[in-house]
Amino acid sequence: MAILVNQSTRVICQGITGKAGSFHAAQCKAYGTQMVAGVTPGKGGEVVDGIPVYDTVREARRRHGADATMIFVPPFAAGDAIEEAATAGVGLIACITEGIPQKDMMLARRVVDDQGVRMIGPNCPGVITSEECKIGIMPGYIHKKGCIGIVSRSGTLTYEAVWQTTQLGLGQSTSVGIGGDPIHGMGFIDILEQFEHDEQTRGIILIGEIGGDEEERAADWIASHARKPVTALIAGRTAPPGRRMGHAGAIISGSSGGAEDKVAALKEAGVAVCESPTDLGRTMKEQLS
Amino acid sequence: MQLHEYQAKRLFDVAGIKVQTGLLARTAKEAARAIAKLTPPLVVKAQVHAGGRGKAGAIKFAQTAEEAQRAAEDILGMTLRTKQTGQAGLVVKSVLIVEASDIDSELYLSIVTDRASRGPMLIASRAGGVDIEETAERDPDAILKFEIDPVRGLTDHACRRVHFFWSNGTFGMKDTAALLKGVYDVYMRSDATMVEINPVVVTPEHELLALDAKVATDDNARFRHPEWEAWAKGHDRDAREVEAEQHGLNYIKLPDGTIGCMVNGAGLAMATMDVIKNHGAAPANFLDVGGGADVEAVTAAFRILAADSDVKAILVNIFGGIMKCDIIAEGILAALGSVKLTVPLVVRLEGTNVEQGRRIIAESGLDCETAVDLSDAAEKAVAAAGA
Structure with missing residues (x-):
């Protein structure tokens, strides 16, 4: 049982081509998480540790289905990344990024609430259901x-x-x-x-x-x-x-x-x-x- | 970052909020030049981050230019000690000299980021010049508080709500709206977490004037405010805190402590301070070397702690996660190769490969104690500091 995530949760990683994103996406995958795709605008078509990368969350979700996203996008763009995930219909957002301006979070929160999406973070280690699904650092x-x-x-x-x-x-x-x-x-x-x-x-x-x-x-x-x-x-x-x-x-x-x-x-x-x-x-x- | 009054008033000026005519002076000479351009009576105000400036003699009223000059010379260079500054106090490096204004009545206004509603909250009070928490306790009916939808912005009807709550019939609805929208504009455009005017004064000419100005900005938004770097130069900051920031460390110097702490993670760092206190001593600092605790961060942290003469013992408390304990132990040894410690060191490691980590430290010949848990570590550090 457990809560929020389990072995059947399909996860994408926004910011997967960055240093932290690529490292932790690989770690999550190694843990057994179904890391189905990554997103970095402009890097669609690349592959990170066997995980296909797309330009948009919408595209990644259309190809692979995605129940959850793990966000490693840098602070200046993270609020927007949260909104992208929420409006693309991803049901659970775990935002790891630290240092997002409060104003950006204030506005992103409105979008998350309007879409009825669950969000964990930002500035957090993420969520893990032991021996099933790890989304985070x-x-x-x-x-x-x-x-x-x-x-x-x-x-x-x-x-x-x-x-x-x-x-x-x-x-x-x-x-x-x-x-x-x-x-x-x-x-x-x-x-x-x-x-x-x-x-x-x-x-x-x-x-x-x-x-x-x-x-x-x-x-x-x-x-x-x-x-x-x-x-x-x-x-x-x-x-x-x-x-x-x-x-x-x-x-x-x-x-x-x-x-x-x-x-x-x-x-x-x-x-x-x-x-x-x-x-x-x-x-x-x-x-x- | 907390802005100085003169900095905040510059933002107010741009947003069309009326403030008293005034000039900044850093020296007696600058003060003389400023006073010559202003019309007495004047008010001389110390530019330091501390409440209770008036009571501490750091704000002075001057009937004449001569009086103002004397006041400026008295205040410049004085050390201000209030509840907020602590024992060390703050040295006044500049004064704001403003033309005094006649006051009919005083009001209170602020917009702050409210955690519970996750957005801006407007707070207005009929009692100006009084601490808002005091008013909340004594006369809660004198306070009006409501959320602002950041998507929608501050609406006209919200402004009217404040106006009719405040109004004694002397000033107009448009003046209230201009003031409120100006404050909201400063709040949004400056990535502020708080904009407070206490008091807003109503003049005999029925103008609304911001007599004081407090603005706190969100450090996370620094990347889109290049102007903040210049503003921060006018601020008193602990040199060690500035150095720590350059190394990506979160460091806060604490008064009256003797145990230097180095911890990975902000929560664990706070908990470590608490446990030291439980064992009868006080922490000399808060220091978060980051979740990973890599060699560069640990080296910089040791350097900062070693330079603090208050520190009588150092407690290192690291939970090895992604970075395993054996790697962290080697990192500590590497860091201590380049930083010489003259005070006792206690190390508590926990997490993955903790046995190897402890063994590496024990076998290194490093003069330090290892601890099995945090309480044990605190006990040992407190004992070592007392010796």
């Missing part, structure tokens, strides 16, 4: 099929959670990096809803950080909807206000976006909140036993 071999759903705003913290659940024999259903940008696609609640309805998922790890109020809203949702146990970590308790901590979205503005409120809201909702990333796997395991 996460190291494939740390993942193991299992029962934990992971949703996170951070890349390497997700890998920590994945690694620990693999080591403890729990494994993962699907791991989703929703991205570190303030304006992004699917949020915590969208993913939590899916995990809640997924039979393979028995427990959920949620990794948040300072900035915005998505964790608080997720806590509200968990309090009234979640029956599965949730373990969480909030990064940035020691971050100074007003500074952007690496991620464009990780910033405490005025009195909002601080870690304490998020931790308190999650605890209130019955979530086991960890002090250190080291405790994520162990805490999840205790909650399940």
